[in-house]
Each structure stands twice: as C-alpha cells, then as structure tokens.
Amino acid sequence: MSNYKCLFLYSGLMIISFCLASCIQNDDQAVPQASNTANEPVHYPHNQSQPPSWLPDREDGQWTMPAKNYASTRYSGLDQINSENVKDLKVAWTFSTGLTPGHEAAPVFVEDTLYVVTPYPNAVYALTLDGSKKWEYKPDTHQESQGLACCDVVNRGMVYAEGKLFFNTLDNHAIALDAKNGKELWKTKVGDLKRGETMTMAPLVVKGKMLVGNSGGEMGVRGWLKALDTKTGELLWTAYSTGPDKEVLIGKDFKPFYSQDQGENLGVASWPPDLWKIGGGTVWGWLSYDPELDLIYYGTGNPGPWNPDIRPGDNKWTLTVFARRPDDGSAIWAYQIEPHDLYDYDGVNESLLLDLPVNGEKRKVLVRPERNGHVYVMDRTSGEVLSASTYVPVNVTEGVDLKTGQLRKVKDKQPGTNKTVHNICPAAPGGKDWQPSAYSPRTGLIYLPHNNLCMDMHGTQANYIAGTPYVGSDVKMFAGPGGHRGVYTAWDPVAGRKVWNIEESFPVWSGTMATAGDVVFYGTMDRWFKAIDAKTGKLLWKYRVGSGIVGQPVTFQDKNGKQYVAIFSGVGGWSGAIVSGGLDARDGTAALGFANAMKDLSQHTDKGGQLYVFSLP
Amino acid sequence: MFSPFHNMAWLAIVPIWLTLTGCEDQAALRTVDDPPSQSLTRMVEFGPGTEEPSKTPHPYINNRHAINEGKRLFSWFNCAGCHANGGGGMGPPLIDSHWIYGSKPENIFASIMEGRPNGMPAFQGKVSEQEVWKIVAYVRSLGGLDEDLPAGATSRPLQDKAESDLREGEIP
Numbered sequence: 078m079s080n081y082k083c084l085f086l087y088s089g090l091m092i093i094s095f096c097l098a099s100c101i102q103n104d105d106q107a108v109p110q111a112s113n114t115a116n117e118p119v120h121y122p123h124n125q126s127q128p129p130s131w132l133p134d135r136e137d138g139q140w141t142m143p144a145k146n147y148a149s150t151r152y153s154g155l156d157q158i159n160s161e162n163v164k165d166l167k168v169a170w171t172f173s174t175g176l177t178p179g180h181e182a183a184p185v186f187v188e189d190t191l192y193v194v195t196p197y198p199n200a201v202y203a204l205t206l207d208g209s210k211k212w213e214y215k216p217d218t219h220q221e222s223q224g225l226a227c228c229d230v231v232n233r234g235m236v237y238a239e240g241k242l243f244f245n246t247l248d249n250h251a252i253a254l255d256a257k258n259g260k261e262l263w264k265t266k267v268g269d270l271k272r273g274e275t276m277t278m279a280p281l282v283v284k285g286k287m288l289v290g291n292s293g294g295e296m297g298v299r300g301w302l303k304a305l306d307t308k309t310g311e312l313l314w315t316a317y318s319t320g321p322d323k324e325v326l327i328g329k330d331f332k333p334f335y336s337q338d339q340g341e342n343l344g345v346a347s348w349p350p351d352l353w354k355i356g357g358g359t360v361w362g363w364l365s366y367d368p369e370l371d372l373i374y375y376g377t378g379n380p381g382p383w384n385p386d387i388r389p390g391d392n393k394w395t396l397t398v399f400a401r402r403p404d405d406g407s408a409i410w411a412y413q414i415e416p417h418d419l420y421d422y423d424g425v426n427e428s429l430l431l432d433l434p435v436n437g438e439k440r441k442v443l444v445r446p447e448r449n450g451h452v453y454v455m456d457r458t459s460g461e462v463l464s465a466s467t468y469v470p471v472n473v474t475e476g477v478d479l480k481t482g483q484l485r486k487v488k489d490k491q492p493g494t495n496k497t498v499h500n501i502c503p504a505a506p507g508g509k510d511w512q513p514s515a516y517s518p519r520t521g522l523i524y525l526p527h528n529n530l531c532m533d534m535h536g537t538q539a540n541y542i543a544g545t546p547y548v549g550s551d552v553k554m555f556a557g558p559g560g561h562r563g564v565y566t567a568w569d570p571v572a573g574r575k576v577w578n579i580e581e582s583f584p585v586w587s588g589t590m591a592t593a594g595d596v597v598f599y600g601t602m603d604r605w606f607k608a609i610d611a612k613t614g615k616l617l618w619k620y621r622v623g624s625g626i627v628g629q630p631v632t633f634q635d636k637n638g639k640q641y642v643a644i645f646s647g648v649g650g651w652s653g654a655i656v657s658g659g660l661d662a663r664d665g666t667a668a669l670g671f672a673n674a675m676k677d678l679s680q681h682t683d684k685g686g687q688l689y690v691f692s693l694p
Numbered sequence: 695m696f697s698p699f700h701n702m703a704w705l706a707i708v709p710i711w712l713t714l715t716g717c718e719d720q721a722a723l724r725t726v727d728d729p730p731s732q733s734l735t736r737m738v739e740f741g742p743g744t745e746e747p748s749k750t751p752h753p754y755i756n757n758r759h760a761i762n763e764g765k766r767l768f769s770w771f772n773c774a775g776c777h778a779n780g781g782g783g784m785g786p787p788l789i790d791s792h793w794i795y796g797s798k799p800e801n802i803f804a805s806i807m808e809g810r811p812n813g814m815p816a817f818q819g820k821v822s823e824q825e826v827w828k829i830v831a832y833v834r835s836l837g838g839l840d841e842d843l844p845a846g847a848t849s850r851p852l853q854d855k856a857e858s859d860l861r862e863g864e865i866p
Contacts, residue, residue: 224813
C-alpha cells in the first residue's frame, strides 16, 4: 500500500509538471486529485462506486466475452503489466486476417487459446499463444449482405460458453462452434437480407440462451432481440422493438417507471399507421445481465427513416432501454431515452452495472454513456433515471428533466423535410457510438472512448424499397468545438463529471479496457495503440500498428502466469469507411455524412486487418 | 418476385407514364429506336477488365433535362442511400475513376437493371428503362465522364460545395 501511495504522489507531481501543458485537458471544477494531490493524496476509489456484489472478485485470467463479464466492466484483475513496467511492452506476435474492412471485434481467450472472428466473411481463427494456427472456420455466406450493412461489414465479437463459441454472421446466421476443433455444431438463420437485415453485434450467452439482435436501422428494418437454445440453436423467443405489446413481449409484469412509457400497444399507437413495421429500433449493440435480479439489459437503435417529419409520434420502442427476463423475454421495465429521435442517436450503447451512492444511498445502477451526449445513471431495478450529465458539447437539448426522464429539446434544432439545420452537436454518431467503455473498481472511474463531432442535417423524402436504405436525410459532419474529433475521457459516475481527458485528432472508435495494473488501453484511427495511467491520464506507452484501430483491447494470462494484451488493427467501421470502403472524400455526404469529417484519414492510415499480441519481455 | 401479374401491372402503367413524360424526352427518343445494348458479337470486345467510354452515347447522356431528372430519380429510388451524392457509403463511390463493372452507359445501365453480387440490388421491374437511362446520365455526369456538362445541370456544384465544407462546430 505504501508503494501505491508513493506511486500516486509521483503521479501527482507528474500531473502538475506535464498535464497543464497540452496533452491532457482538465475541467475547471473536476479533477479532485489534480488540485489536491500535492498535499493530500486521494484514496481511490474516492467515489465509493463498486462492481455489483455478485461479480466474482477472483480473476480467472481469461477473457471469454467482449464485455469481460455480465456487468460489462471490461476490467481485468491482472496486474503483471502495470503502470511502472508497461513502457517495456513488446509485440509477442501478430496475425493477419487478409481482410480489409474495419476490425471491431474483441478477441476471446480461454485456457490456452486465443479466438478471433473477422469482419465479413466472418472467419474464425483459433490461435495458440505462440501465434500458431490451431484451426480455422469459414462459413458459407451470402456476399450480397455486404451491400446492406450501413456502416462497413464489421463484427463486434463472439462469446465463449459451455465449451462453444457463439457468434453472428453479417448474413443473419447465428452459429455455435466446438471450441476444441472449430466444428460447426449448429447454424440458425435468424434474419432476412431481403428486408435489409444484417447482423454485426456480439451475442451474450445467459442461462443456456444465446441472445442476438439485428442491424439495419438505415434500411427500414424492424428491430428485434432473439434467444436461441445454446445446445440446439432452436429459436426460443423473439422480442420485437416495435409493434403490438404481445410481439414486444410486454405483459402483466411490465412496469415502466415514467408515465410516458405506460399504456397499451404504444409500439403501434406512437407511429403513423403501419410505419412501426419498418420503424427500426434494431438491437445491434451491447447487452448486460444481472444474475441476482435475473434481468438482461440492452438499448434499441434509431427509428427509421432519420427524417423525423415522416414518422410523427414517439416512435416506441426505439431509443429505449429494456430490462427483460432471459427465460421468456418478457419486459419488466422500459425507458425511452428519447421519444421521436431527431438525430440518429441510437440507444444501443453499453450498460455498465455498478453499485454506487446516490444522495448518500447505495443504489444498484446501470450507467449508460448515450449518443445524445449524456451519461445516464439509472436504477436497474426500476428504470428510474438518477442522473444524466453531459460529457460532450451538446446544443440540441438542455439537459434531462429527472422528474419526467425527458430531454429538454431545443426547438430550432429540429430538422425536417426540405429544411437544413446547421451546427447540430453532437453529430449522428453521438458523443459516443458503439465503442464500449470500461470501469475500474480501483479508481471508481469509467473510461470513455468517444467522439467530438457536430453536423449539418437536411431532411429529404424517403421512399421505402425493401432492402435499400430508408434514411431521408443528407448529413455532413465536422469536428466539434476545439477542432479535435475524438476524446478519451475518465469519468466519475458518482459526481457526474470528467476527471481528465485526452484529445485525439480522430474519433476514438476503439473500445477500451482497464486493468488492476492501473493501466487503461485504447487505440486510435491514426494507428497508435496506447497505454494510459488509469489515475492521471498520463501516456505511459504507445505502439504504432499497421492500420488504424477500431477494435477492442483485451488482456489475459497463460498457464505460467504471463500476461498478454491483444488488439485488432484494421481501420473501418462507420468512421473509417472512407478508407476501408475507398469512398470519395470530395462528397461530404458519403458514408451518411461521416466522410466530411474524415477527409484526411487516408493520410494517416490504409486498410488491412491484423491481430497484435503484446507481452513484457 | 416477377410474377405475370406484376409484369401486367407494369404494362398498365406504360400509357400513363407516356402521357406524363415531357416532350423533350419524346423528341430525344425519336432519334433512336432502341437504347444501345451489348454487341451481339462479343469476340472483338471480349477481354479482361473494363473498356474506354463509349463514343456513341445514349441521347440522354449530356442532356440537361435528363441529368436533372436523373438526379431526382437517383434520390427517389434510394441510390443516394448507398452511393451518397457520388462519394459512396454502403455502395462504392461514383465520382472517382474506379469502375468495377465498367463506366460505359450500357455498363451502368446493366448494373442498375441486373444488380451486382456484392449487394447492388436489381432494379429491373421496379424502374422503367427510360428512368434508368436518366439515372445513367446523372451518374456519368457526377463522375465527369462526359465532357462539357451542360449549363444548369446540378451535379458538379454539389461536389465543389462539399469540398469547402470542413469546419468546426460551435456551442453558443
């Protein structure tokens, strides 16, 4: 403990000498440790937040699902690599996938094998820790699925459970493989390309069920979450995001907290006739699970089309957080983050399950950094919003009314048909898109990889043709205030404010992870893989990889106790499509308007997927 | 999908369409019996890769009215959803010099009508041939494939505007 204090004192001095320079920007009021460390070191976690009591303390050294655990903390208890020695981190080996779309997946490590799933065509590789190939699996796929993916043909990872690997293919198949030999155990078609559906999300496995959701919110797709039997692949239940209560699996146990979410068949009544059938609310993001409350949590995507004039009403249940029973999918509560979305602010981001004090009382919460620029802290038993604080510049709303749970929208920022609204902050990908954050119980902080983007938006007519885009909006994005397009922020979820942040030229489109070595990792689109001091935000180490990073870092240890860190490089995704898709930057509306903000990306990276594995010498 | 009923329904629309289309289109059409199609003898042309742009373009090519109509149709049939205003997105860009399936009017026509394997849908039966030719004219004008873009055609200025659009957001 005394070493720990010395290290921290030293870190405090480092802050004073370096941080005020330029690499790290501190808020005026935030930064408890920076202002008082010289005399009085802060004891972390200073905010009394902690992981849920049911989350095992013991670190097994594995990484079996992208979120690391059901609470989605993306935190590893390994500490062989720590803030003192991470500067010596070296490449152990690399592995090329031979593919050029964005590589967003988190690798999975079990016992002695590292498993990766690639973007389309969704090959799976099993690799031993000397980098040798153990087996590979290449599914037969429908290549036309590539033309239906709104934002590059990515895949966000797979899950290991019960000796099997579970993942989705872009062409709507859920697959289980035998982890020992890569043999396909079952393969179930769950979506329809002809309706514009694709799949990019990483599943979650809960109580013998593989939970999967669809993508295609830009194609007039109707969103759903499905549960498949992990043994057989049989479809057990489907929970639609729009439509009548019986198809949304809203029944007698449904108790939403706020009055605007109460009523019958709101998934139909809050739409113009029949538009709920093509209304979006896809489930392409992250799921969490609380085994004690027996509830799964996830959020739904944007309503379609983007142009809001075409779909008057609240458009339920798009942009909605659901709590459901895994056994039958029945909804227990729901909270529509934003009725009648105006800006493509999908509600699919991760839910971190934590226990933390609110007004002096310990609450079981879920923390959600939303695209709309607010970090929501919600009671995960009831769906009540306890706080919502902005983490990026926002000018389209003036905060959340905690009595009603409603955003206060700014009227003159409402886009519509044949109307152009300038300077909308944040832009469509939000303050933060899919790129998942991490939580360290040692610091009590949440680490947010995110964006700083604004946009102009012009509404157009939208014509529904099955299997083609249904957007009705011309968008051009650009850097937010300050001119940087990305930020890595350490966030205090109790105080609802940032502690430190690091500005990046490009959106920070990678995931992140925290470790017991008090090091957090993330990657940049201009090809740096970085290790940061979890307490101070100081850059401890960086390594230049082959292509921009949009993947998710993971860490694990082998049987001899040696710790490794792994990350995909391979730029792409919505932000990187300008490079991975070879788009033409002269048209700023390319890639649904993201190209306008990324015109210079090709000066910093080319495409190409490669797995990097690091360790200490 | 292409049931007899659908084909008949399409035929029923034709007379209505003919009355609705402008005189300009009719005048242009009188000069050609049929839109150019692939040559019956392919031996000479056959070879890997794509070829130089055709020297005998369809009458809609470089036609101001057709290009502007094509722009509207490009948006209405959701081409813009994938190709944006030429820069691409879900689909490839149309303003660069790289043409996977050829840039000749008949190549672009075929791509739209028949679809392409990586996700380009086949629009045959959903859009009339004349409308497709207008879209072809617009697509070629986007990429500057035809010299002397006629005055009043709307494709180029959009690109120029986009190029000068890098700026920074503000919070009042």
